[in-house]
Amino acid sequence: MRAVIEGLLFAAGDEGLHPRELAEILEVDVQTVLDTVRRMQEEWKEAGRGLQIVEVAKVFQLTTLPEFAPYFERMARSPNRSQLSRAALETLAIIAYRQPITRAEIEEIRGVKCDKTIQSLQRKGLVKEVGRAEGVGRPILYGTTREFLEYFGLKHIEELPLPDTVLDWMEWEEKRRDLYLRLGVEPKERSESEKEIVPADSGK
Numbered sequence: 001m002r003a004v005i006e007g008l009l010f011a012a013g014d015e016g017l018h019p020r021e022l023a024e025i026l027e028v029d030v031q032t033v034l035d036t037v038r039r040m041q042e043e044w045k046e047a048g049r050g051l052q053i054v055e056v057a058k059v060f061q062l063t064t065l066p067e068f069a070p071y072f073e074r075m076a077r078s079p080n081r082s083q084l085s086r087a088a089l090e091t092l093a094i095i096a097y098r099q100p101i102t103r104a105e106i107e108e109i110r111g112v113k114c115d116k117t118i119q120s121l122q123r124k125g126l127v128k129e130v131g132r133a134e135g136v137g138r139p140i141l142y143g144t145t146r147e148f149l150e151y152f153g154l155k156h157i158e159e160l161p162l163p164d165t166v167l168d169w170m171e172w173e174e175k176r177r178d179l180y181l182r183l184g185v186e187p188k189e190r191s192e193s194e195k196e197i198v199p200a201d202s203g204k
Contacts, residue, residue, distance in 0.1 A: 009062040013115030016059035091117045100130050100141035
């Protein structure tokens with residue numbers, strides 16, 4: 001049961017799981033879940049694990065230890081992590097245009113899991129938690145930061161340009177229009193000269 005709980009909390013990411021949800025998945029009573037998690041918390045602390053289980057807003061989350069924060073900040077500032085991946089850019093655009101937005105809504109738009117990508121954007125200071133949505137589990141709402149504005153040279157979020165000027169969609173022409181519609185942004189048709197340009201690092 002402990003191994004399953006650890007795996008479930010890892011999969012749930014920063015939204016965590018309510019004890020009642022864990023109990024339903026494990027098919028046990030809530031008190032059994034609470035007792036098991038408490039024992040895990042104590043054992044992990046005694047063993048000096050690099051992870052911990054915390055309770056935030058009545059849900060359990062798997063997190064790193066706060067005393068190790070300087071190492072994570074150093075990792076985020078590492079030169080080989082300074083460039084944003086395509087997945088990170090796409091997730092960042094969705095958050096920017098649809099904020100405040102939950103992880104589930106981001107994943108619905110992208111069609112893939114985004115918890116690790118969101119955590120990466122948080123480490124880089126481009127995304128932050130801005131509140132919690134109403135409903136079951138009170139999922140976290142995400143929005144952009146001041147650093148995001150500085151990164152793209154914007155004075156305020158209202159200056160946010162069309163996604164084409166933030167992302168390079170040339171390799172994803174078919175998906176581009178669909179993502180525009182999901183973002184609620186009017187698609188901008190490319191000129192023939194733009195379509196002929198291929199990024200130097202695209203491998204084409």
